[in-house]
Amino acid sequence: MSSTQISDLVNPLVMADMISAKITNKLVVTPFAKVDDTLVGVAGDTIVVPQYAYIGDAEDIAEGIEVGTTKLVTTTTNATIKKAMKAVELTDEAVLSGYGNPVGETNNQLAMAIASKVDNDAMDALLTAQLTYNADGIISYDGIVDAIYVFEEETNTPKVIFVHPKQLTQLRHDEDFISSDKYNGTTVMTGEVGMIANARVVPSKKVPLVDGVYINPIVQLETGDDSDETAALTVYLKRDTNVETERQSLKRVTDISVDKFYTVVLSNAAKVVLAKFSQAE
Numbered sequence: 001m002s003s004t005q006i007s008d009l010v011n012p013l014v015m016a017d018m019i020s021a022k023i024t025n026k027l028v029v030t031p032f033a034k035v036d037d038t039l040v041g042v043a044g045d046t047i048v049v050p051q052y053a054y055i056g057d058a059e060d061i062a063e064g065i066e067v068g069t070t071k072l073v074t075t076t077t078n079a080t081i082k083k084a085m086k087a088v089e090l091t092d093e094a095v096l097s098g099y100g101n102p103v104g105e106t107n108n109q110l111a112m113a114i115a116s117k118v119d120n121d122a123m124d125a126l127l128t129a130q131l132t133y134n135a136d137g138i139i140s141y142d143g144i145v146d147a148i149y150v151f152e153e154e155t156n157t158p159k160v161i162f163v164h165p166k167q168l169t170q171l172r173h174d175e176d177f178i179s180s181d182k183y184n185g186t187t188v189m190t191g192e193v194g195m196i197a198n199a200r201v202v203p204s205k206k207v208p209l210v211d212g213v214y215i216n217p218i219v220q221l222e223t224g225d226d227s228d229e230t231a232a233l234t235v236y237l238k239r240d241t242n243v244e245t246e247r248q249s250l251k252r253v254t255d256i257s258v259d260k261f262y263t264v265v266l267s268n269a270a271k272v273v274l275a276k277f278s279q280a281e
Helices: 012-026 092-096 102-126 141-149 165-172
Strands: 034-036 046-052 074-080 082-091 131-134 159-163 194-196 199-203 213-220 233-248 253-266 272-278
Touching (some): 082 102, 092 102, 092 253, 141 272, 159 165
Parallel strands (some): 034 233
Antiparallel strands (some): 159 213
């Protein structure tokens, strides 16, 4: 009977698929972002991201009168691809001991590490938004409604609001908060716990507290009605999850490393409002 080899248990190809699937499940801030993989296999590590200004509403033009033209104004920002990486070292004793599942736990921990890094970058990108609303008090239905008004939207579009877990108690005491187990339909966001003011509520410890004030991003989601619609966030992917292993035979250990080449950019600043609510006293 053949003996079990470490290489049978630590297979980088199998682990890459497993870790990729786990990363998707663990992402909280990033799921609504558009993923752009046009950089895959292309030389260079910097991309120029265009941001367009609105050309204004259409105008009434009398018969026979030539319509004036409007210049399409655009600004650009440069985004540089970076590498997120994490590594774990497993001894043969740990892999073969039979206690727990060290290889499976490694997959889980590596996925969590990469997902958390991508989410951190996504939150950092959201916090560069220029539209803000300063509420006078703790988070509430009225405050969220007033913050949403900053969008000046003519049609009520789906949204998500990221709140700190410590704000959840305040929201749950608000009579206009609808818990996700009570409203009809399914949740569409990872970690979604309910809705308020037509915004899906997702708790995240990545929501910053600055000088006693929580900064809560409210993000308009893509409706799917316009394929050319620019998402609030874009993840530019250079290389997706990659797993490599290195055997150190003299130590009888195996190093397992995972990396991801990407960058996250605020691609449509008009779709994000930073609502600022006071910390509970």
